[in-house]
Amino acid sequence: MELDKAIQKRHSTRKFKQKAPDWKDIIECINSARFAPMAGNNYSVKFILIKDKETIQKLADAAQQQFIAQTSYVVAVCSNTTRTLNLYGERGKSYLKQQAGAAVQNFLLKIEEKGLATCWIGYFVDYLVKEALKIPPEINIEAIFPVGYSAEKLKPKRKIDLDNILYFDKYNQKKMKPPKTLEV
Numbered sequence: 001m002e003l004d005k006a007i008q009k010r011h012s013t014r015k016f017k018q019k020a021p022d023w024k025d026i027i028e029c030i031n032s033a034r035f036a037p038m039a040g041n042n043y044s045v046k047f048i049l050i051k052d053k054e055t056i057q058k059l060a061d062a063a064q065q066q067f068i069a070q071t072s073y074v075v076a077v078c079s080n081t082t083r084t085l086n087l088y089g090e091r092g093k094s095y096l097k098q099q100a101g102a103a104v105q106n107f108l109l110k111i112e113e114k115g116l117a118t119c120w121i122g123y124f125v126d127y128l129v130k131e132a133l134k135i136p137p138e139i140n141i142e143a144i145f146p147v148g149y150s151a152e153k154l155k156p157k158r159k160i161d162l163d164n165i166l167y168f169d170k171y172n173q174k175k176m177k178p179p180k181t182l183e184v
């Protein structure tokens, strides 16, 4: 799929078909996340592919979002903080979040290309997710992604205008300075 198309078509899905996706397709999406940039090329992100129905129900409860339990697979994204924090100290905390975001965006675009659907779940009770997935204390849980086929009707997307996010030369300057003309 063309990159622009994948970027523009990607959307969150909260209603899924019963049909289970092929887990190998999900692994391909996780594989795309390997190519995300990481500070010092130290890869901090880990993925857990969850199939067990009871565990998926625990995740839906931990997030208080029952639509998660409609899916046959959930992907949990974690960060192993040790190396990045050892190398970069306090600043490493920010790097870990940026790196997780970069890896997740690759994953999401590949989900789109594969004709799959998901929703980024950032709200959950951390210790309940950690308990359900046996995640050790030094590992952060970043987000969870129920993966399936969309059963939603596509609505036109409301997206922010470029005007509202772009400045030139300094913060809040909305216009680009005209180029200097040469005097002869």
Ligand SMILES: Cc1cc2nc3c(=O)[nH]c(=O)nc-3n(C[C@H](O)[C@H](O)[C@H](O)COP(=O)(O)O)c2cc1C
Pocket: 010, 011, 012, 013, 014, 065, 119, 120, 121, 122, 123, 124
């Ligand atoms: C960090 C983050 C956390 C989010 N957490 C949730 C969540 O807990 N539940 C949910 O339904 N959607 C969640 N979303 C999805 C957003 O609501 C969604 O991306 C946004 O409304 C834009 O819609 P789109 O993904 O279709 O473009 C989250 C998205 C991000 C980036």
